[in-house]
Amino acid sequence: MAMRQGKQTFVFENGVYVLAGASIAGKKEGQGPLGMGFDMVLEDDHWGEDSYEKAERRMFSQALDMAAQKAKLAAENIDLVIGGDLLNQIISASFAARDFSAPFFGIYGACSNMAQSLLLGSLLVNAGYCTNVLCATSSHFSSAERQYRFPLEFGNQRTPTAQWTVTGAGATLLSSVRGNISITSATVGKIIDMGIKDANNMGAAMAPAAADTLSAHFSDTGKTPADYDLIITGDLGLLGKELAIELLQKKGYDVSANMNDCGCMIFDQQQDVHMGGSGCGCSATVLNSHLLNGLRTGIYKKILFASTGALLSPTSSLQGESIPGICHAICIEGGKV
Amino acid sequence: MAMRQGKQTFVFENGVYVLAGASIAGKKEGQGPLGMGFDMVLEDDHWGEDSYEKAERRMFSQALDMAAQKAKLAAENIDLVIGGDLLNQIISASFAARDFSAPFFGIYGACSNMAQSLLLGSLLVNAGYCTNVLCATSSHFSSAERQYRFPLEFGNQRTPTAQWTVTGAGATLLSSVRGNISITSATVGKIIDMGIKDANNMGAAMAPAAADTLSAHFSDTGKTPADYDLIITGDLGLLGKELAIELLQKKGYDVSANMNDCGCMIFDQQQDVHMGGSGCGCSATVLNSHLLNGLRTGIYKKILFASTGALLSPTSSLQGESIPGICHAICIEGGKV
Numbered sequence: 223m224a225m226r227q228g229k230q231t232f233v234f235e236n237g238v239y240v241l242a243g244a245s246i247a248g249k250k251e252g253q254g255p256l257g258m259g260f261d262m263v264l265e266d267d268h269w270g271e272d273s274y275e276k277a278e279r280r281m282f283s284q285a286l287d288m289a290a291q292k293a294k295l296a297a298e299n300i301d302l303v304i305g306g307d308l309l310n311q312i313i314s315a316s317f318a319a320r321d322f323s324a325p326f327f328g329i330y331g332a333c334s335n336m337a338q339s340l341l342l343g344s345l346l347v348n349a350g351y352c353t354n355v356l357c358a359t360s361s362h363f364s365s366a367e368r369q370y371r372f373p374l375e376f377g378n379q380r381t382p383t384a385q386w387t388v389t390g391a392g393a394t395l396l397s398s399v400r401g402n403i404s405i406t407s408a409t410v411g412k413i414i415d416m417g418i419k420d421a422n423n424m425g426a427a428m429a430p431a432a433a434d435t436l437s438a439h440f441s442d443t444g445k446t447p448a449d450y451d452l453i454i455t456g457d458l459g460l461l462g463k464e465l466a467i468e469l470l471q472k473k474g475y476d477v478s479a480n481m482n483d484c485g486c487m488i489f490d491q492q493q494d495v496h497m498g499g500s501g502c503g504c505s506a507t508v509l510n511s512h513l514l515n516g517l518r519t520g521i522y523k524k525i526l527f528a529s530t531g532a533l534l535s536p537t538s539s540l541q542g543e544s545i546p547g548i549c550h551a552i553c554i555e556g557g558k559v
Numbered sequence: 560m561a562m563r564q565g566k567q568t569f570v571f572e573n574g575v576y577v578l579a580g581a582s583i584a585g586k587k588e589g590q591g592p593l594g595m596g597f598d599m600v601l602e603d604d605h606w607g608e609d610s611y612e613k614a615e616r617r618m619f620s621q622a623l624d625m626a627a628q629k630a631k632l633a634a635e636n637i638d639l640v641i642g643g644d645l646l647n648q649i650i651s652a653s654f655a656a657r658d659f660s661a662p663f664f665g666i667y668g669a670c671s672n673m674a675q676s677l678l679l680g681s682l683l684v685n686a687g688y689c690t691n692v693l694c695a696t697s698s699h700f701s702s703a704e705r706q707y708r709f710p711l712e713f714g715n716q717r718t719p720t721a722q723w724t725v726t727g728a729g730a731t732l733l734s735s736v737r738g739n740i741s742i743t744s745a746t747v748g749k750i751i752d753m754g755i756k757d758a759n760n761m762g763a764a765m766a767p768a769a770a771d772t773l774s775a776h777f778s779d780t781g782k783t784p785a786d787y788d789l790i791i792t793g794d795l796g797l798l799g800k801e802l803a804i805e806l807l808q809k810k811g812y813d814v815s816a817n818m819n820d821c822g823c824m825i826f827d828q829q830q831d832v833h834m835g836g837s838g839c840g841c842s843a844t845v846l847n848s849h850l851l852n853g854l855r856t857g858i859y860k861k862i863l864f865a866s867t868g869a870l871l872s873p874t875s876s877l878q879g880e881s882i883p884g885i886c887h888a889i890c891i892e893g894g895k896v
Binding site for chain 2: 413
């Protein structure tokens, strides 16, 4: 099939364009190295709502609205909203999509949601099913801590390999209408589980999935790491990034010169986040600010964007299960018009 | 666009075939009116596992394996597994997909998962992206009670409008390879929320979404209820079904003669399930046994299969939120070869 390369990669030859990206982030993220690039930065993590969950949902809604506005499209011109988040039953995405009032596809790929929604949206736009698709995701440090670990009030100590869930939401508007930035191919990931059981070491749990999907992408497309200005994973953090580079080396791909990780970029080491940022909002905010800006201004010509997800739940961990990881990779190119 | 009819409906003109369907159900479901049709019936709900969650995951795995076996396809011939379930972070689907070892798309549409996975799978097969896609979902009475309501040991009394979560899993193998049963169109749903807040009355919460999607399907395609031998919703239950029929009547569509609901069919009123069955496994097991058998044997020629989902979480309910509903509709036809 013409639309397929190798076993896991889809090629988008009919034109899938990024019309707009929008990002909103928390105060701590705003103080980080990429803070200036976000469209909006919250002054506090409650944002006037009476729960962290409601604040997260409002960020999700805000990202949807801002992306549509930037592309000058009304909600009725959006054919589909694709989104998910980390909260149980993806309530941030579902309630935000309810208020946006477009047809909705809920997804769950943990922190791989940004890449998964872009992959799915690109498949539908390239095939001619949809003209405009809005892809979005969110996470919130405080709602994630409460659900996955401990309520903040408990004041537990974080382990050295812990990462900091990004408070933020990002939305990307994909379209068949010509624009400057396009998505040209995407590789769908397999679930990889190397038996890691430490829920405070997600980077190590996800690194094998990242290496598996990236090497599948290179092998399916015949491309090499040097074909990309930047290969950027979602939220492996400092430790996971090193592991992924090492695993890829063993598979014969040297990405040490041009691979980075959104979780390593969004916070400064002075911000006391241990291994770096994590959460769906991590790659979503970095893509929809820094990376799209870089593609728009020509700093990057071609990037491979690969959000990573750890498919655990507190229940699976309590029942002694290991942590399956997944990663989807999206090739995004600038200056194609 | 040729592949699109109206605002929410996609038409599959290139051929999307149902090569196989597999179903596995719990003991109570096996004793119900459709019990004889399931491929497997468990003797007890633990199935030898040490938690209900592990039993549910094993059912999910079993359904994937059986569907692939029935279609005589090895795992490496499956291009994609699409699935989700009700457990937090869709662990049943993710862990089963890990063991199946194919590329994976996690979805979440609550009990609309069976229709949502078929919709997405049909879009990808029809466009030529994939040859074989395995769509699946599951639910388990005991894992759902524990997560959404109370642990069984608590012995709480069920309210009159409560439904009984089906213990079961279903998997459908979609393919571009010609078969007797085909999916010819599908309508993607919007999230509809009429303000119902009673988490023990899901039928009422989901009925408006069912009415909205079914009427969108009729209006997009120009078809009428009489064009279908059966219009079958997922898990509205007795009350929700009546409400949906009434709401459709108000929209000008009389479905009273040929609409039924999987939740009303899977249990007998003597089985003390109050309003009927619910859960992802409800429409998944009924589709992959009774409905596909009916299409295969000519009892049905054309059905409109519309799984329904309530997009709440215990957290959203505790925070005073109402229950958003969603419904996706799939047109399945028999005897097309």
